[in-house]
Amino acid sequence: MDSHHHHGQTHARERMFEKHLTPSDVGKLNRLVIPKQHAERHFPLGSGPGEKAGLLLSFEDETGKAWTFRYSYWTSSQSYVLTKGWSRFVKEKKLDAGDAVLFERYRPRPGQGRGDDRLYIGCRRRRASEAGDNTATPAAACRANAVAPCFYMINSSNGGEQAGGAAAGTPTGNTRRLRLFGVNLECGAEQPEPEHFAPPSWSQFMPTNPYASQL
């Protein structure tokens, strides 16, 4: 009952990380904080000029729908965040604090680098027994136990151009068109993090999360 047989491509699917959502992640701040170690391991922004400015990541959910988020680093809080697009995801998936999102990668050719990877995002409700506040079942929005595969990722830029403003030349506030997972970020050069060695089962992840018992 695990994810090993989704699409019959078990060997190439790799779970990157999951995050249990805080109230802020689903609130009015319209952003998801990605824990730094996960962000720097899986979504490195590079050190080139302007590469910290942020970019767009596209994922696919379990229905095949594409979700594009602006991903960037906030120097003021020293944190990596998904901003633009995130609130729409929260709303459509009816995510609440205590729910979780899972990020996966699917690599078409195992020997290759990450340049061709497709990215998936999945969401998972916390235990139904703990959720007493939901009257309408969110099953359709976010399938229980679904590992929620999500699609490809690519850069893109400007979210569709915002001419008037900070268009060309400056990184300020603009995403830049560049690829992630370059050859300089070979998977082999990285070490799996502790969580990957002993991951709390995705089907029973909530108990240790502080927000699991809230709300």
Add this chain to the structure above:
Amino acid sequence: MDSHHHHGQTHARERMFEKHLTPSDVGKLNRLVIPKQHAERHFPLGSGPGEKAGLLLSFEDETGKAWTFRYSYWTSSQSYVLTKGWSRFVKEKKLDAGDAVLFERYRPRPGQGRGDDRLYIGCRRRRASEAGDNTATPAAACRANAVAPCFYMINSSNGGEQAGGAAAGTPTGNTRRLRLFGVNLECGAEQPEPEHFAPPSWSQFMPTNPYASQL
């Protein structure tokens, strides 16, 4: 006691529009949103390349003091704003939500286009009887019933250069040196808006504004 005898040039003075100030207009956002219809009618940014980038507008107040604001279009919110310089005006005039600003134009030669127009900005407190929160009288800062004539307007650019972030190559964040009110914007080609036909008396304008009864 209307504005017809200011400077004895009544025939050339034309009220453009007024705006009742929202909390955001006088708050920490340091910007005044100019309703799109008024902005496009009276302060067109032009359609040339980069002309939406913004420019500087200079006005004169009732004391003859010049006030220069950066005026630009925010593509993301599809709105026109005064930014740089606005907070100083709010502070000096002690403007609060519910107060209003009035924009006027004075045309030296009636037959001419708008190229030589001088611009005036006036501020007006909401009814004193409705303002119970002000301990210090703002009379000196913003004269009650004064139509607040304001000065000339010209473009200029960069307000003194703001090199840094969005600097070189891109129009972004930079104002451009160009004139407003070109011959292609002949006054005769425009129709006065309804507000101009039946303006609520400037000395009793607040009752219909939602912010008049707030705060």
Add this chain to the structure above:
DNA sequence: AGAAGCACCTGTATT
């Protein structure tokens, strides 16, 4: 260090 300036973003109300 702080305030102002800047471009970008979004929910809500309105049309």
Add this chain to the structure above:
DNA sequence: TAATACAGGTGCTTC
């Protein structure tokens, strides 16, 4: 109903 206007925000940069 989808699109628009804009009030109220953000992070980041500059001064």
